[in-house]
Amino acid sequence: MAAIGETQPAKHQEVGHKSLLQSDALYQYILETSVYPREPQPMKELREVTAKHPWNLMTTSADEGQFLNLLLKLINAKNTMEIGVYTGYSLLSTALALPEDGKILALDINRENYEIGLPIIEKAGVAHKIDFREGPALPLLDQMVDDVNFHGSFDFIFVDADKDNYLNYHKRLIDLVKIGGVIGYDNTLWNGSLVAPPDAPLRKYVRYYRDFVLELNKALAADTRVEICQLPVGDGITLCRRIC
């Protein structure tokens, strides 16, 4: 059923629409009332540059960027990690939230896309907080797990990369995040496909990653080392607070 105020086909049925809200009008209301007017100028600029990129579907949405920025301030995060940078929207929202001496270890297999956002990040005066490493995240995480100095050293870790590796990441990140620190897994509601009937016409990549996301959600719900909260912000974000 169409939501009040909607006459057009619902955008939430389109792949890549960045909200699971069933009312596009309500999502637009949130963006226009609470998000865009408070969005820092560099984030707006980066969002607009990213919108022109052919893979713009991958970017973190503005409402999620705002959420991350506030969350980082609420937990007084200083030392953070991000897996999956793309052009850097969530990275910039993190960098702007951290104190002057805050740090982000930013991992991505693709430096080219990061360089699209880098001039804006530099202009915003926060590039010094970022240590970007190009390459697959898993081997680097293994190296860090082998070094006890990294254990319990991160206040916040945001994971927004290859969904088929999320459980592999979790096995390692649980040692690297500090007790009381938070890991945020993005896309944990995966376009709403998690509850689609088996014969639903899903895009190939949505269908492929769906099983990994389902497995991750089950594993996180059963993991007694963390408290969790799954939020329907963006494409779903699950926060895990390490408790032991």
Ligand SMILES: C[S@@+](CC[C@H](N)C(=O)[O-])C[C@H]1O[C@@H](n2cnc3c(N)ncnc32)[C@H](O)[C@@H]1O
């Ligand atoms: C959804 S995008 C990240 C979006 C980003 N957080 C933002 O705010 O725009 C996913 C990113 O994960 C990266 N990626 C995919 N597999 C990876 C891996 N094994 N290790 C590190 N990064 C990876 C991709 O290159 C891509 O840039």
